[in-house]
Amino acid sequence: MADAVAGVAHRRLYRDPDRPLVAGVAAGLAAHLGVDVVLVRVAFVALAALQGAGLLMYAAFWVLVPQASVGTSAPRSRWGRSSQLVGLGALAFGVLAVAVATGSWHGSAALPLVVAAAGIGLIWRQADESLRLRWLGLSRRLIGPGPATGAAAARLVGGGALVLAGMAAFLATHDALAAARQGILATVVVVSGLALVSAPLWWRLWRELNEERRERIRSEERTELATRVHDSVLQTLTLIQRHAADPHQVQRLARSSERELRSWLYHPAADADRQFGAAVEAAAVEVEEVYGMPFEVVGVGDRPLDESLRTVILAAREAMVNAAKSSGAASGAVFYEVEPERVTVYVRDRGAGFDPAVVPHDRYGIRESLVGRMARAGGTAVLRSAQGEGTEVALALPLRPGGGGT
Amino acid sequence: MTVGADAPRPRVVVVDDHRLFRAGVRAEIGALVEVVGEAADVRSAVALIRQTVPDVVLLDVHMPDGGGQAVLAALRAELPRVRFLALSVSDTVDDVIGVVRAGARGYVTKTISGPDLAAAVRRVADGDAVFSPRLAGFVLDAFAESGPLPPAADPELDLLSQREREVLRLIARGYAYKEVARELVISIKTVETHVSAVLRKLQLSNRHELTRWATDRRLV
Incomplete structure (x- = not known):
């Protein structure tokens, strides 16, 4: 029956x-069962x-059915909490009603029983809750202190x-x-007496349990590290x-492995689709992988990418490709700076350079395409070069105050 | 960056926990400087530096027992004439800024070429500061003009002058000091003065961005 529900092959209760x-x-x-919850509740009451x-x-x-982990459905609301209290109250009332109906009602005994039942209900609910807290705690321990358990203890x-x-x-x-x-x-x-005698045993059990849990977390981390090292460094x-x-191939391999490890260690969340700085670095990596010329990227500031900033990335990439193809230099440098009112990128190589007075045709084409591309985005591109002194491309894009690029 | 052949060779101690790396440094710069000793951990480094009193210590930022900062903390006040140059594969802001604030006269990455490293050692031996492009970028970030300053901020220490900012920008763009000098039409000596002033600000300023920004960066 559960198998009939589309998209879910096998569902547990x-x-x-x-x-x-x-x-x-x-x-x-x-x-x-795929039926309305009210129907189930009515059936229970009947x-x-x-x-x-x-x-x-x-x-x-x-007792028998396990609790699903939290967050599988809509987040729990205050209404959910109070409705649960109402439900528990109704249950207690139902027990009383049954007691009266079956004639097992002893007026004087009932009130204490209700009080005790309420206490048991609280503790049992707590058991459910603490199970949930343990799940949450495990995932949060890696990030920060666990959730406050004061209310639970109370x-x-x-x-x-x-x-x-x-x-x-x-x-x-x-x-x-x-x-x-x-x-x-x-x-x-x-x-x-028993507690005193067995206290050391409990204490040791408790410590061993903690120790084991810590060991497990550690070994999980170790496994992840081993996987990472295997995938990148060992390979x-x-x-x-x-x-x-083949020295070029060796250098390329070593660089790519270094970069991968570095980004994993130091920039875990860098997102080349969203942040300007990460996008510049991604472009440099791409150019290095295709053309074999490494660029050291140094950056100041950052901001989210938008259309005109993507144009700057494309222009910077073109400048890098150009340097890799025709400068002859072993490596290059990229510097970007994001200020409140403008974004600048410099792509520099110490290669052959060229005399701007006698621009070769292909260089001219590249310059035009860089300048045109940046102009359409509202920015500028300036090429500087001299014979034997390398080339530097300066890209600049003014920003609208408070908003994205112009 | 060329080194004058007539100048006396600076005496250098290399502190790094990787034997291969120490051997590599010795091979690359041994002809240009005088390597008087090597140490592989903080304790032996402190003892060796006390015993030899070198001109420059090439200091690895990362070592198992506390790293470059521990060596600096132990010797900075005791041996003010010994200059430290941090050398690391690490790119993290905290490490770089931390070791410079602890007293290193500069920071270069281990990918630096032999001749450049020798030139950097000589520069540090002369009392100047050595900023790699990456360090220049970090400093520009740390002293960014945006963001509120604490009320007790000391403008002398907490702000970079326009000229210092220009110098740092050019270094971050990959310019050598002499190229910076030519670009700004100033002397190399003036460039060195600006960089040393920036180093002083970096070490003495309590500008809260310095710490806050390092934390922010790690969370990015």
């Missing part, structure tokens, strides 16, 4: 922690009328107090408090050994 009235059983079932069968079923589902203590109060009240109403006191005293003595070293006779 989960409780839905995001839309619960009590524990998310009905919502989970509804999602699983079944509850049959000697409480519905309640038992609900409890069984609650709920746990409050629930425990309610249960104790309910128990005490129950005993008091049955005049069993004096007798219980003896028993409680004995229990307390035995339990604390490259193997290739270098095989191409040892």
